[in-house]
Amino acid sequence: MQVKQHQVCTRCVMDTSASNISFDQDGICNFCTSFERQLNEVVFATDETRAIRRAAFIEQVKKAGKGKRYDCVMGLSGGVDSSYALDLAVKEGLRPLAVHMDNNWNSELASSNIKNLVAGLNVDLYTHVIDWPEYKKLMQAFFDADVIDVELLYDNAMLAVNYSQAKKYGIKYILSGSNSATEGMPMPEGWNWRKWDKTNIKALGKLGGVKLKTFPVVGTVDYVVNRVIRRIEWVPYLDYYDYQKDQALELLEREYGYKRYPYKHYESIFTRFYQGYLLPEKFGVDKRKLHLATLVMSGQMSRDDALAMLQESPYPVLEGLETDRRYFLKKMGWSEADLSSYLARPEKRHDLYPSDRAFWDWMRKTYQAYSSRTKA
Structure with a gap:
């Protein structure tokens, strides 16, 4: 097998660690070209355009939530x-119900930030605490299967918990912090797995001897029911604003005593260890490339600064890596030998195990074909 020569995009910082990357004659990659083609209208919309879109959307949310305790889930x-x-x-x-999914890996800093924020804004907070023994067994099953996306468990449960609260209160809009300005770059093939794959979660759990009892989970059919029948919309709310991450951090620090994390998604101890150590060591994946490339393309960071950051360790303080390593081993009940064995084993694809990806792909193609016919 021919080894692909290492190459870095001349415009962003994505490189050949992404298996499906390609470059044009100027060395510009398909990831930032896709970002430019699909999201420029959102990321670089004029203030006037954003204001019009935002006002119309907020009016919709308030109208749909009239007479209800909350008008949106956040x-x-x-x-x-x-x-x-x-x-x-x-x-x-707006009158949001803040919803937090606690999978027992929250950092103390994250807990403090959430507490200060909801108190300062005087909003109600619903926290769903995952049953740790069951969740631990599911995580172990994913580790034993050697699949890349262990965080499929958290992400899927988060979807399920938010939808359950929207259903409970008759809410039509779930607002999220996902956004094009910092997350708009398409995910490289093989860097994660489809977040609605309940079949995959159950199959991997079964292989590990785990039967789901309390774990909240959603699949493709659940998506259709929530989106089409219940008409609950999941909205990337920050796309209605000129989202500048540094300005947002300064406001949160000033008004709520918010404390920063070193990198995106590091509010979770497991996510920090997973993205900062397990992914690079076992799978050769550094997700900072995707996050930083998006910031470069949205004009929030220079390419030189992004490249310089990638020269640094995912753990800015090496003592932090050792602390997280010990914490992970203790919490999962692993020895150093267990960790070494896990890192040494080859990766296996999620779809080597039962999955509903084929069903999802069929549903998506059917919907696209239907939409094309109705527009014709």
């Missing part, structure tokens, strides 16, 4: 994106 992780989105929603006069 997923809250404690990260800057979701925290700033909650601040903006309240200041626009």
